Each structure stands twice: as C-alpha cells, then as structure tokens.
Amino acid sequence: MEIDELKAVAEGLLFASGDEGITIKQLYRILDVSESAALHIIEELKFDYESSDRGLMIMQSHDVLHLTTKPEHSSYFKKLLELPQTSRMSQAALETLAIIAYQQPITRTEIEDIRGVKSDRPVQTLLARSLIEETGRKDSVGRPILFGTSKDFLTYFGLTSLEELPPLPESDDSDDDSNEADLFFERFSDEIDKNLND
Known part of the structure; x- marks a missing residue:
C-alpha cells in the first residue's frame, strides 16, 4: 500500500x-x-x-x-450548537428506539439480533438526544450494558408512562415476523412525526 x-x-x-x-x-x-x-x-x-x-x-x-x-x-462551532436541532431521525434510529421502547431493558447485542444489523450509531444518536439511557448491566457473560427509554422519551412523545405506548400490531399467523416488524416501525414512525408536528 x-x-x-x-x-x-x-x-x-x-x-x-x-x-x-x-x-x-x-x-x-x-x-x-x-x-x-x-x-x-x-x-x-x-x-x-x-x-x-x-x-x-x-x-x-x-x-x-x-x-x-x-x-x-471554535466560535463557529458554538454557533452550530446554538442552532435549533433538526427533529428528524434516521430510520435506523427510529427502529432502534422502537425496539428499546418495547423490549427494555435490552442490550446492544439483543437490539442487533432483532434488527439484523450493527446498531452502534443509532444507539449513540439516541443517547446523545437523551431519548434512551443506560439502566444497568445484564447478569451474563461480559455484563453488557442494558438500555431503556428516558424521562425525555416520555416528554418527547407526550406520554406519562410506558403503558401509554401504542400497542404492537397483533400477531397474525399469515404474516411473518418481518412484515409485522415493518408495520410496527411504520406506525411508530408516524407517531413520531405526529408528535414532532404538534
């Protein structure tokens, strides 16, 4: 080289x-x-x-x-930090947030098992936006970090508790898991857009 x-x-x-x-x-x-x-x-x-x-x-x-x-x-970076943050999140971040919201507490590896792809960046994005937080460590090999949603998550979506999350689509024997997941993520994404535009 x-x-x-x-x-x-x-x-x-x-x-x-x-x-x-x-x-x-x-x-x-x-x-x-x-x-x-x-x-x-x-x-x-x-x-x-x-x-x-x-x-x-x-x-x-x-x-x-x-x-x-x-x-x-540095003065330019300070201006950047003072600008209002864009509220749009990537599809990967939305999917990861949805998984954490419904499966918490959950490890990064478990998130990746569900999504089928690496999820380091979406998890970092969600941590940076304070939508999720570390909730402890799993009592297993390597003691991986467990993630859950934060108080800011509830505020962001206008919820008072996790019980108010929209229900997951009912499982249907005629649909495979991936279709069910797709429907759920689409619904969750619509919910986010609605909250952002309110």
Missing part, C-alpha cells in the same frame, strides 16, 4: 475511533506497518492539517490520537 493510501486509511481510522481515539500501537497493527512508519504517517497527516484551508487537526494525548477541530474555529 502506498503512503497516500496509508494516510487515507489512517485518517479514516482516526475519524471512526471518535472520542475514544486510537493509539499508535493500534494504528500500526491495523495498517500492518512498523511503528516508525505509523509515526511517519501521523506526522505527514499533522503537516497536511496545519494548512489554513483544513478544518481538522490531530491531537495527541499520551499515546492516544484524536481527530478534532481547530481551536481557532
């Missing part, structure tokens, strides 16, 4: 590692290069980011690298 491609992959890894960041050791193991080569790649990326027409920089804290915004642009 050429240096430019390695730099591109390293940049993607820095972005994907988010707030946790990535260590030099993780980086050179994933890229399958020597430690000195990984350090060289990071130095080149740092140099690229130092250009005034780039909005990002690499911050290093001990051995952990983070991709972050430049401090000189």
Whole structure:
C-alpha cells in the first residue's frame, strides 16, 4: 500500500475511533506497518492539517490520537450548537428506539439480533438526544450494558408512562415476523412525526 493510501486509511481510522481515539500501537497493527512508519504517517497527516484551508487537526494525548477541530474555529462551532436541532431521525434510529421502547431493558447485542444489523450509531444518536439511557448491566457473560427509554422519551412523545405506548400490531399467523416488524416501525414512525408536528 502506498503512503497516500496509508494516510487515507489512517485518517479514516482516526475519524471512526471518535472520542475514544486510537493509539499508535493500534494504528500500526491495523495498517500492518512498523511503528516508525505509523509515526511517519501521523506526522505527514499533522503537516497536511496545519494548512489554513483544513478544518481538522490531530491531537495527541499520551499515546492516544484524536481527530478534532481547530481551536481557532471554535466560535463557529458554538454557533452550530446554538442552532435549533433538526427533529428528524434516521430510520435506523427510529427502529432502534422502537425496539428499546418495547423490549427494555435490552442490550446492544439483543437490539442487533432483532434488527439484523450493527446498531452502534443509532444507539449513540439516541443517547446523545437523551431519548434512551443506560439502566444497568445484564447478569451474563461480559455484563453488557442494558438500555431503556428516558424521562425525555416520555416528554418527547407526550406520554406519562410506558403503558401509554401504542400497542404492537397483533400477531397474525399469515404474516411473518418481518412484515409485522415493518408495520410496527411504520406506525411508530408516524407517531413520531405526529408528535414532532404538534
């Protein structure tokens, strides 16, 4: 792999590692290069980011690298935070929220078993919007985190308790589980849109 491609992959890894960041050791193991080569790649990326027409920089804290915004642009990020948040949620977030609402307490793995796809991002979105919260840990191997809906969830949907959630579609032997789930998610999505537009 050429240096430019390695730099591109390293940049993607820095972005994907988010707030946790990535260590030099993780980086050179994933890229399958020597430690000195990984350090060289990071130095080149740092140099690229130092250009005034780039909005990002690499911050290093001990051995952990983070991709972050430049401090000189902080006033613009403050304006962004002050803007009203868009109320639309992705279909993945809606599905995940619906599953948590009706199956809580539930682990991320259990959510993924129901959805059939990875659900890290939707769960993070819902946590960031305070619609769900960690409710404890399951007493099983690895003690995974359990998630449930929050008080904000009830407020958001104008509910006083979870008992007021719309009922799930009745199971019908002629319908398979996926059709039933599709109907439910569609109904739940309509409920969300109605609450948002009220």
